[in-house]
Amino acid sequence: xxxxxxxxxxxxxxxxxxxxxxxxxxxxxxxxxxxxxxxxxxxxxxxxxxxxxxxxxxxxxxxxxxxxxxxxxxxxxxxxxxxxxxxxxxxxxxxxxxxxxxxxxxxxxxxxxxxxxxxxxxxxxxxxxxxxxxxxxxxxxxxxxxxxxxxxxxxxxxxxxxxxxxxxxxxxxxxxxxxxxxxxxxxxxxxxxxxxxxxxxxxxxxxxxxxxxxxxxxxxxxxxxxxxxxxxxxxxxxxxxxxxxxxxxxxxxxxxxxxxxxxxxxxxxxxxxxxxxxxxxxxxxxxxxxxxxxx
Amino acid sequence: xxxxxxxxxxxxxxxxxxxxxxxxxxxxxxxxxxxxxxxxxxxxxxxxxxxxxxxxxxxxxxxxxxxxxxxxxxxxxxxxxxxxxxxxxxxxxxxxxxxxxxxxxxxxxxxxxxxxxxxxxxxxxxxxxxxxxxxxxxxxxxxxxxxxxxxxxxxxxxxxxxxxxxxxxxxxxxxxxxxxxxxxxxxxxxxxxxxxxxxxxxxxxxxxxxxxxxxxxxxxxxxxxxxxxxxxxxxxxxxxxxxxxxxxxxxxxxxxxxxxxxxxxxxxxxxxxxxxxxxxxxxxxxxxxxxxxxxxxxxxxxxxxxxxxxxxxxxxxxxxxxxxxxxxxxxxxxxxxxxxxxxxxxxxxxxxxxxxxxxxxxxxxxxxxx
Numbered sequence: 001x002x003x004x005x006x007x008x009x010x011x012x013x014x015x016x017x018x019x020x021x022x023x024x025x026x027x028x029x030x031x032x033x034x035x036x037x038x039x040x041x042x043x044x045x046x047x048x049x050x051x052x053x054x055x056x057x058x059x060x061x062x063x064x065x066x067x068x069x070x071x072x073x074x075x076x077x078x079x080x081x082x083x084x085x086x087x088x089x090x091x092x093x094x095x096x097x098x099x100x101x102x103x104x105x106x107x108x109x110x111x112x113x114x115x116x117x118x119x120x121x122x123x124x125x126x127x128x129x130x131x132x133x134x135x136x137x138x139x140x141x142x143x144x145x146x147x148x149x150x151x152x153x154x155x156x157x158x159x160x161x162x163x164x165x166x167x168x169x170x171x172x173x174x175x176x177x178x179x180x181x182x183x184x185x186x187x188x189x190x191x192x193x194x195x196x197x198x199x200x201x202x203x204x205x206x207x208x209x210x211x212x213x214x215x216x217x218x219x220x221x222x223x224x225x226x227x228x229x230x231x232x233x234x235x236x237x238x239x240x241x242x243x244x245x246x247x248x249x250x251x252x253x254x255x256x257x258x259x260x261x262x263x264x265x266x267x268x269x270x271x272x273x274x275x276x277x278x279x280x281x282x283x284x285x286x287x288x289x290x291x292x293x294x295x
Numbered sequence: 296x297x298x299x300x301x302x303x304x305x306x307x308x309x310x311x312x313x314x315x316x317x318x319x320x321x322x323x324x325x326x327x328x329x330x331x332x333x334x335x336x337x338x339x340x341x342x343x344x345x346x347x348x349x350x351x352x353x354x355x356x357x358x359x360x361x362x363x364x365x366x367x368x369x370x371x372x373x374x375x376x377x378x379x380x381x382x383x384x385x386x387x388x389x390x391x392x393x394x395x396x397x398x399x400x401x402x403x404x405x406x407x408x409x410x411x412x413x414x415x416x417x418x419x420x421x422x423x424x425x426x427x428x429x430x431x432x433x434x435x436x437x438x439x440x441x442x443x444x445x446x447x448x449x450x451x452x453x454x455x456x457x458x459x460x461x462x463x464x465x466x467x468x469x470x471x472x473x474x475x476x477x478x479x480x481x482x483x484x485x486x487x488x489x490x491x492x493x494x495x496x497x498x499x500x501x502x503x504x505x506x507x508x509x510x511x512x513x514x515x516x517x518x519x520x521x522x523x524x525x526x527x528x529x530x531x532x533x534x535x536x537x538x539x540x541x542x543x544x545x546x547x548x549x550x551x552x553x554x555x556x557x558x559x560x561x562x563x564x565x566x567x568x569x570x571x572x573x574x575x576x577x578x579x580x581x582x583x584x585x586x587x588x589x590x591x592x593x594x595x596x597x598x599x600x601x602x603x604x605x606x607x608x609x610x611x612x613x614x615x616x617x618x619x620x621x622x623x624x625x626x627x628x629x630x631x632x633x634x635x636x637x638x639x640x641x642x643x644x645x646x647x648x649x650x651x652x653x654x655x656x657x658x659x660x661x662x663x664x665x
Binding site for chain 1: 379380381384410413476482483485519522523524525527531534538539540650651654655657658661662
């Protein structure tokens, strides 16, 4: 996110005072940059190195990835699941964020606590809770059968649907908080102005509020999508046999086959594809607006 | 640019919840979630020993039967740390060994051994247990067996009253005669149930190894329509059977017993069980190596082993231990003479040598059909 830092540096109308301010900003950035460099960038290079090193430099691990279709298929499945989860989180999160951003402050505070509350419990506990709810003899199915809505229990768990429900639930707060922070910055007077100029509620929303909240949509979907790509516990517990996600394969290479070079190579491929996806998305959504909003 | 920001800040203040509040709240929540598991504690005068644990009902039993009596007898504090196999190896590779005693299944131990991460077991220095009493199969150079457990055919007694349950893996594979959802093990649990698949396909118990991987997967094809889930942890397998998500499945005998003892209508078919061994070992470079060897010596005595078997039905490796185990407890152990005769001994070495091949084939197989 140092994009706003560099944007400041390259601003054409820079005077001496501005330059001093810039230097101060860079100084403020320094701790974060050092931390990221030490604990993120440096280990990342380690992984890159490990992916081409196995008793000597070799591309064997990458050859193994393309030798069969398994790994690329799993990566494709992972991206698909992430996209579905992101879309559902957006559809569920947008109205919630809207309420959060527009209700009375005291109520908003309560709502924020409710949204953040799930973070206080371990993800494994929450996933097991979903399994109790969605199982063949779980609470949801018992109600459905008792109410006569279905004859036999529905397959809600151990399939793609279970994975999507579980992941959406875990990731929804990230979407809501990102959206709400942007929505709170939208001046309500603008919507009122639209009304006074004859716009219907829907028109005012679609032509004024929605475009202004676009940076939130861009940021929220990006955050949820990228977090989805690395998901591991929820699909492992709630998915069916063929709901394999790439993080599960990487974990298996680390913990079971102990082929860390191959695990690293899978990680590098995933990172590369994610970065490509990010670049495309950046172009499409003109994400620089997101950083402007934050700057 | 700065104009927008100022507006945002004003608005944030007016609504009472600033982004900073949100972030602070989230950060606090994350900090709680990632709190370090090892809390620094004052070491006692006798020093300490750091033990790798694997959780569940087994860990509770180990604490009661071995850890607490050991600390009482020696004054040595035992610090329990959960760690995965990957983490143990990472510790070894980086030279930053935070653990002394490892307790792990045969496959994991062979992996550590192959990387040269294990110290030799100091049998000659044992003062409490007699090395000659240890079962020769588990008395190895750099590891010594602590328990026997079995992967068994578990069934729900409401779906199949005892006497009408599948009596073999071939019957487990018979989807018409025994109707109902099933589970088998995922590779993440340590191994997939290739042995059971081969037994179901007619391979005799004593001719299993080396496993015919392709034949095993062909056999798995036949049972797959009835498989609801491949379980990756003992906890998941127990929950699926207890919740009646499945009515039949492979499961570790101790996990099934723990829920059955709490009243779940579950039982074990002991025929063709996969008998497996688990081991103590000392990591090379352990900071408290001497205490680690003392701990293992203590743990291998008949008495603690018998006490462990009373708490959780995993079999002792010290042959003298059976003397102090009551008959009703012995009857539940996977290594009791009766159960042992009907089981086969899993070959951890084969799994260690073939895991890369099996892993890739397993992923392929999972994806090929929905």
